[in-house]
Amino acid sequence: MDIEKVMENVRKILPPRPAVKFTVVNEKPGLFDSKIGGTPYFPKNMEYPRGKKNEFKDQPLSLLAQLNFEKLPHIPDFPTKGILQFFIAGDDLYGMASECIGEPLAAQDNFRIIYHENIIKDETQLLSADEIPQYNGDDDVYMPFTGEYKLIAHEPDTINATANDFRFEEVFLKCYNELADEPVESLWDLDDKTSDAIHDNTFPDAVIGGYPIFTQEDPRSADSLGDCDTLLFELDSVENREKGIDIMWGDSGTGTFMIPLENLRKLDFSRVVYNYDCY
Secondary structure, rough: HHHHHHHHHHHHOOOOEEEEEEEEEEEOOOOOEEEEEEOOOOEEOOOOOOOOOOHHOOOOOEEEEEEEEHHOOOOOOOOOOEEEEEEEOOOOOOOOOOOOOHHHOOOOOOOEEEEEEOOOHHHHHHHHHHHHHOOOOOOOOOOOEHHHEEEEEEEEEEEEEOOOOOOOOHHHHHHHHHOOOOOOHHHOOOOHHHOOOOOOOOOOOOEEEEEEEEOOOOOOOOOOOOOOOOOEEEEEEEHHHHHHHOOOOOOOOOEEEEEEEHHOOOOOOOOEEEEEEEE
């Protein structure tokens, strides 16, 4: 079996997607920088995001990540300006829905996506670090990291679909069985060499665009959340003690945000699936 020929046919149906990959660096970011954690860019005249459930009901959410598109390389369909932010609750699921499946994953109860289309440059109109609301409940706060990190963007690249994407298995089996002497019914039926070839174990620190790489499995399906077909942002666990970097989603997991392509094009971030999983 020529697995590369199979993958060539797969890529005709699920073509590589443009992406911008990021490296996390242990540098203090500025207020307007793309970053993980730290003080968010936030106008004083806006309502600060707060949780809606459990111990985080009415409590302020924390900045997970911030992307300044005015300073990022452009890829199709993504903003060319403005700041996009990802806020999460510091509970034991990092703000993900406790149901862990289906539509609750798209309900922005204990996470929030905020897009500032026009950036205010006058810092006197923005909340300072001391003015950012803080959690004052009785429970501990859990985040995938402590402190803050700067995100360094690389030049646009492409990412191929892998077995982690919910659309992959059906497409791969079709292309594989067209060339195979012995058809298979599931990815589990493949030999180890072929299975290794379709699982991408390399992943950037963070990425926008491309295809997601989940630690467990894709929470989307053709019947549920399948409209959220575009990877908005994904942050991996990044641990480098020599460089002072420690981002850990549970047991070496990932945090993933997905959005319908048409919504992204309209800069409508009201429907976003947020999934966290780990080993």
